[in-house]
Amino acid sequence: MVQKEMSDGIFNITKGSRRGLATKNLDPGAGVYGEKLVTIEGNEYRMWNPKRSKLAAMALKRMRIPIRHDSRVLYLGAASGTTVSHVSDMVPDGVVYAVEFSARTIRDLVQMCERRSNIVPILADATHPSSYAHIVGPVDVIFQDVAQPNQAKIAIINARRFLKNGGHLLLSIKARSVDTVASPDKIFKEEIRTLEADDVGFHVSNRQDLSPFHEDHMGVVAERKIVKE
Ligand SMILES: C[S@@+](CC[C@H](N)C(=O)[O-])C[C@H]1O[C@@H](n2cnc3c(N)ncnc32)[C@H](O)[C@@H]1O
Structure with missing residues (x-):
C-alpha cells in the first residue's frame, strides 16, 4: 500500500490491483463520474485516468x-x-x-x-x-x-x-x-x-x-x- 505525493495534491497510489494517479477526495464517500475510490490510512482518494484528462x-x-x-x-x-x-x-x-x-x-x-x-x-x-x-x-x-x-x-x-x-x-x-x-x-x-x-x-x-x-x-x-x- 503506497501513497506518494508527486506534486501538491496529486498522488501516486498502489493498493492491491489499483495503481495510478489520484487526488484526495474533497467529498468523501462520493465519486463524480464513476471513478474508483481508494482508502489508505483513513484518507479517501479518487483514481484519475490520464486517458480521460x-x-x-x-x-x-x-x-x-x-x-x-x-x-x-x-x-x-x-x-x-x-x-x-x-x-x-x-x-x-x-x-x-x-x-x-x-x-x-x-x-x-x-x-x-x-x-x-x-x-x-x-x-x-x-x-x-x-x-x-x-x-x-x-x-x-x-x-x-x-x-x-x-x-x-x-x-x-x-x-x-x-x-x-x-x-x-x-x-x-x-x-x-x-x-x-x-x-x-x-x-x-x-x-x-x-x-x-x-x-x-x-x-x-x-x-x-x-x-x-x-x-x-x-x-x-x-x-x-x-x-x-
Ligand atoms: C476536450 S473538452 C474538455 C475536457 C475537460 N477539460 C476534461 O478534462 O474533463 C473541450 C471543451 O471545451 C469546450 N469549449 C470549446 N471552445 C470553448 C470556448 N470558446 N469557450 C468555452 N468552452 C469551450 C467544449 O464545449 C468542450 O466541452
Missing part, C-alpha cells in the same frame, strides 16, 4: 503542475467536469472558476457544484473574457483545454485579463483543432511562438507530447513574467 497526462509526464492547496484557478473548457473535479480536490482552500460554453455539457458540472463549494461554474465563451470578468478575479493558474483553432490566442486574452504576474498557464494544445492537415510539430511550434511573442510575457518552461494518452496533443507549462510596477 490532459492534466493527469501532464502530471504523469512529470511536468510541474504549479497548483497549490489555496490556488485560484481559471479552468477554460470545463466540459462536464471530469478534470475540474480533480482540480477541486487539489485546491481545498482555493477556488476553480470553470468556464464552458455548451449549456448541455455544463449541466453535470453544475450538479457537482452542489456538493463542491470551491467550484464556480460559468456558462460563457472563453474567447470573450469580458463576459465573466465580473465573476473571476486575479488567478494564480489558468488551465486550458478547449480544442479550438486559436488556442494560444484564447490563453493570451484570458491571461492578460486574469493571470497574476508570476502566475502559470497550463495549456493543452490539440493539433487537429488548429489544422487538420499540417504536421502536429509545426502547429505546436507556431502556437508556442504565438504565446512567447505576445507582450503578455509568457516564458514556456516545459512542453511534452501527451501520447500515448492523447494523440497529437501537447502539454505546455508557461509562466507569466513578473513585471515590477
